[in-house]
Amino acid sequence: MQSDQRSAAPLIGRDRETGILHDLLDGAPEQGGALVVRGEAGIGKSALVAAIGRRARERGMLVLSASGVQSEAHLPFAGLHQLLRPVIGGMDDLPPPQRAALEAAFGLSDTAAPDRFLIALATMDLLGDAAVRAPLLIIADDAQWLDRPTIDVLTFVARRLESDPIVLVAAIRDGVESPFDEVNLPELRLH
Numbered sequence: 543m544q545s546d547q548r549s550a551a552p553l554i555g556r557d558r559e560t561g562i563l564h565d566l567l568d569g570a571p572e573q574g575g576a577l578v579v580r581g582e583a584g585i586g587k588s589a590l591v592a593a594i595g596r597r598a599r600e601r602g603m604l605v606l607s608a609s610g611v612q613s614e615a616h617l618p619f620a621g622l623h624q625l626l627r628p629v630i631g632g633m634d635d636l637p638p639p640q641r642a643a644l645e646a647a648f649g650l651s652d653t654a655a656p657d658r659f660l661i662a663l664a665t666m667d668l669l670g671d672a673a674v675r676a677p678l679l680i681i682a683d684d685a686q687w688l689d690r691p692t693i694d695v696l697t698f699v700a701r702r703l704e705s706d707p708i709v710l711v712a713a714i715r716d717g718v719e720s721p722f723d724e725v726n727l728p729e730l731r732l733h
Contacts, residue, residue: 546685548676550558553586553589553590553593554588557660558591558701559579559590559730559732560590560593560594562577562692562730563577563590563593563594563595563597563621563730564594565713566709566711567594567597567598567601567603567677568650569666570603570677570678570679570707570708570709571707572707573704574701574703574705574706574707574708574709574710575703575704575705575709575710575728576664576700576701576709576710576711576712576727576728577709577710577711577712577715577725577727577728577729577730578711578712578713578714578720578722578729578730579591579594579711579714579729579730579732580713580714580715580716580729580730580731580732581713581715581716581731581732581733582715582716582717582732583715583716585732587683587713587714587715587732588684588713589717590680590713590732591637591683591713592681592683594681595679595681598677598679598709599687600607601677602663602676602677603676603677603678603679604628604672604673604675604676604677604678604679605627605678605679605681606624606625606626606628606669606672606678606679606680606681607624607626607628607680607681607682607683607690608621608622608624608681608682608688609682609683609684610625610682610683610685610686610687610688610689611684611687612686612687613690614687615687615688615694616689616728617689618647618689618690618692619640619647619648619657619661619689619692619693619695620688620692621682621688621689621692621693621696622647622648622661622691622692622695622696623647623648623707625645625680625682625692626665629668629669629671629672630648630682631688632668632672633645633664633668634672635665635671635712636667636668639660640663640664641664642656643655643656643657643660643661643663643664644661644664644665644668646682647661647691655691658691658694659698661691661695662694662695662698662699662731663701665695665698665701666699669706669708670706670708673706673707673708674730676696676706677708677709678706678707678708678709679708679709679710680696680708680709680710680711681711681712681713682696682710682711682713683713684713684714684715685712685713685714685720685722686714686715686718686720693720693721693722694721696712696722697708697721697722697724697725698726700722700725701714701727704717707713712727
């Protein structure tokens with residue numbers, strides 16, 4: 543309970559940063575986008591992305607989130623499963639190869655997980671279908687600790703959001719290399 547109260551506290555001294563994130567949300571119905579929030583440990587990245595998640599919910603957006611933890615970084619697709627769990631029922635509407643790819647990735651079938659590209663396509667389609675009902679915010683907190691297959695899927699998605707009402711925000715610790723760096727996403731650096 544106390545951590546919930548703390549995370550709901552207003553952010554002090556972050557007007558510029560919250561303004562940038564609010565602008566990103568405001569534009570979501572017309573054009574999706576992605577943003578990397580970067581800063582040192584303890585600087586307030588998690589508080590900032592939690593605040594934007596609350597704002598998105600208040601605006602009627604669907605919020606999907608995953609939070610990386612070191613103990614799961616070696617488990618393929620653990621972060622993606624956490625992220626997609628609220629919309630996993632929509633897998634039934636995917637084309638059979640895409641549905642089979644996600645089922646394999648999540649251990650819902652006996653087959654080995656196929657190529658990550660097919661899993662990324664399935665994820666993009668699943669998110670796009672969910673965003674038809676309401677604009678969507680994807681939050682990847684502590685993304686430096688998400689498993690590599692999840693990060694690969696999220697970077698694929700992040701580069702293809704311009705035509706969907708989807709916003710992706712990834713919070714990453716300073717000093718940690720990330721595949722998000724390789725796709726040249728806009729960055730908000732916290733000081």
